[in-house]
Amino acid sequence: MQKHLPSSAGIGLRPEHYSTIIDNTPDTAWFEILTENYMGEGGFPLLYLDKIRENYPISFHGVGMSLASADALNMNYMKKLKNMIKRFQPLQVSDHMSWVSVQKQYAHELLPFPYYPESLQHIADKISRAQDYLQQQILIENPSSYMLFDLSIISEWDFINEIIDKSGCKLLLDVNNIYVSAFNTGFNAEDYIQRINKENIAEIHLAGFEDRGSHLYDTHGTLIHDDVWSLYKELIHLTGPVPTLIEWDTDIPEFSVLYSESKKAQHIINKYSSTKNLSIV
């Protein structure tokens, strides 16, 4: 069995597309699931996932680890995750550099927090504990943000670079999140791409946002914006081929729309990886 995700374009698996994928077995390199959608004890979601896993590599992408929460890890959640890993053998397991809960109240939203030495150490320790328990390296995803903190004294890219150094995890770099956060909180997206440690990147996410006038909102419900494609080209030029996911969570369109976006990403992977270290056209 394959041990690593192919450095190609994959697609986020959504229930609306189960039949299309099972009936037509499209030439998609891999699929990523939202882990929590398959944490039930049985029923159709697991049945379909079993069928899709027969034909495709998969990765797990969760929102429930709440790594930046002041709370300790929720071990009931971790146990369910570990059982799922054992059953479906994902090639990568990721969650977010954010928090969703505190003192057993769950917001079901990826929430921001200030970047300072104590929060850095706290998250690095939690990631280490999660990896020890799962006996698996995990990836953390950079957040999209609409908030700026008085307490933050470390840039996001330095914060991430150092967490990874301390914990030994890898990075899932969401290019759309960089673009959205840069617009909303006022940093330069290209600086971010330049300064993040490229060797840590094990996966890239691409998605769409909505322009709400005062801010950009990370909906994952539209086509990928041209500016995000440009940033992605710049990134792939620097990294070479990296597994890249087309993520779509709201107003889910026909599978063909996601497939077409994945082919666009694959074209960039093919084009820019062959011209690595040459100037971008």
Added chain:
Amino acid sequence: MNSLLRFQLDFINASLHNNKQAISSLKNFLIDTPKLTTDTQISIYSNSINNNLINALSNIYPVCEKLVGNNFFYVIASEYIKNYPSASPDLADYGKHFSQYLSLKHTINSVPYLPDIAKLEWAYHRAFHAKNELQLNMDILAKYTAEQLTSCIFSLPESHVLLTSNYPVDEIWKINQTENVDELALNYKPVYLYLFRKQHEIHIDKINKIEFMYLQKINSHQPFLNICEHFSETADMSALLVKSLQLGWINQVQMTA
């Protein structure tokens, strides 16, 4: 209390509970961005958190939403969220007390059956995610003597729920699965329902009062002989057993010593 915990408690109390003191305290952690004031920053997250939870309730209770309309459902769901915060990382666990909340807080004359519809939708939702169970092997059961059968303890699927209502909630639920619903001519008499999942199919069977009591007794895990004695004068127990086996109401059998 460390600053990360203080910040996160303020954030939750501000965004989920709209607590004025928490909002004021949270703002001390924040600074304006070139585009967003601290008030806007808080409201973006607050709206997003509330909308996620409302959408979760809307997905679990689509018939309730259809019956009261999107706007009123939004009001009810918003109130529910403030009273019942989510306590699980799995959004599929959220909304368990919605029926109870509706019966305590919202008496709506035009849809008096709303809490019972919510009860049915929650049972359906949980059955959808319930664990897969094996079906009873009828060939093995067919070899049992009558005496052996009476000493058996039968079990219902773990996904099962026994429901009663003064309204025909099964019909209301079924009719509302279609896009357009005409005026209903409802026969307002009590119904007894048995909801369970057989392999991947969820069944909502209308049963009579005797069948309802019989399934309750089966669920008390007594030998079948005890159950027969309980119903000695009121039911044809052989017929009931055959029917419950044929329809998959029972899915496990255990021989007592």
